[in-house]
Amino acid sequence: MKSLKIGFGLLVAVLIFLFVPLPYYITYPGEATTIEEFMTVEGGDKEPGELKMVTISQRRATPLWLVGSWFTPFTEASPASRYLYDGESEADYERRQELLMSSSQQAAIQYAYELADADVTVTFDGMYVSAPITGSLAANVLKPGDIITALDGQSFASRLDFIERVASFEAGDEVSVTLERDGREREVDTLIQPIDRSGDRVGLGIYEPLPVQDVRTDPDVSFELTNVGGPSAGLMFTLEIFDQLTPGDLTGGAVIAGTGTVDELGNVGPIGGAWQKIVAADEAGASVFFVPAGSNYDEAMESLDRLESDIEVVPVKTVEEAIDYLESMN
Structure with missing residues (x-):
């Protein structure tokens, strides 16, 4: 009987270690995804080069994941309060991230179409x-x-x-x-x-x-992106839409990654996790990584030293600065 109790206790301890959620989130480098794979401008030009958005992967911590984060490079454990507003449920948080993504897409469409002199209402x-x-x-x-x-x-x-x-x-x-x-x-x-x-x-x-x-355009533009939230892909959405609306290959055939919010005036704003996103960009073979100027650039450069990579980190404040840089490459 005693051995049975010990065994049951060990089983409970293992289950707690593996599955019980803690008030922390674990974040780590996600993926770099080519935007033209899920976004299309009707009749737009798709060129050999690639413009990639980068993400951070996130999951609720368990004791196992929390301990693992201490020993995994470019991985961080943060209190849930860093992400959830007071009283906000995880479902509300996910809904907010979806809305931020939708708003980011709308701002990117609006500004890219205006920049390309295309019709947008x-x-x-x-x-x-x-x-x-x-x-x-x-x-x-x-x-x-x-x-x-x-x-x-x-x-x-x-x-x-x-x-x-x-x-x-x-x-x-x-x-x-x-x-x-x-x-x-x-x-x-x-x-x-x-x-x-x-x-x-x-x-x-x-x-x-x-x-x-409601944003209406001519030609039409469509997104088919799921399970990704937040506003941080705004800059790269804008560049891809502009590239498909205008002649030539903005990337010059290169793989370009980046991150940054964008508003309807083309301003690029700060995001979270630039120090982790550069890892995803580097693993995807990007030659350039656009990042909002300021603290995001500083943290990306700190990660670059650890990566020992030759990826070019380019700080930008506006969409036009990113376009000018790409055109100068070509």
Whole structure:
């Protein structure tokens, strides 16, 4: 009987070690994927060169994975709170990542078509509330999934217009928010709040408001990408769309990888995990790795020293800087 109890205890311990989730996520280099494999501009030119997006793989930690991360190069264990907002479930987090990916694709389409002088029309419907900040006044009246359509009765025409409208208020101002929730319109009142210690920057008290809009183009562009979330492929989406819309091969036949968010004005923004994504780019044989200028570039260069690779790391602030670099290569 004693040996049976010991054996059962060992079995339980093994199962816990293998399968019990911990409040941590493990991240490690993912894959570099050629964008033209899942994105097509109708009638667009597909050339020999490749533009690749790079990803980070992520999974919930178990004791086994947590211990393994301590000994695996370019692997990191981080508290779940680094990724999940207060009160946000894993399902809500996945939904937010899907929305960020969709928003990234829309911004890439909009800017690439404008840059290539192709037809694009954007119908703006409002701003999606990813989540109200826990403890903020907005948390009392706003919910994840709300779509804000007006402030003090005034609608806005774009994401930038919304940001400017919010910035026009001062901390403590009362504002009436018109929103759609579960298919019904309603109005709620809240106060504008400071979002930094100086009080100079103000907001509604919500995380990552995302534009809800319909982007129509001529020629059509389509994405068939699944199981990938987040906004960090925006730069590479934009380059691929522009390349298919315009004559010639932007890559000059080379394999080009990169990462970075993009907005509707072509600005490239910071992302997470540049130090891991460069590993995926190098393993895919890329000769160039575009990365947002600043801290992302610094961390990518630190990884480059460890990789002992000859991949060229190129910091960029705008889509045009990336295009200029590629054209100079050719």
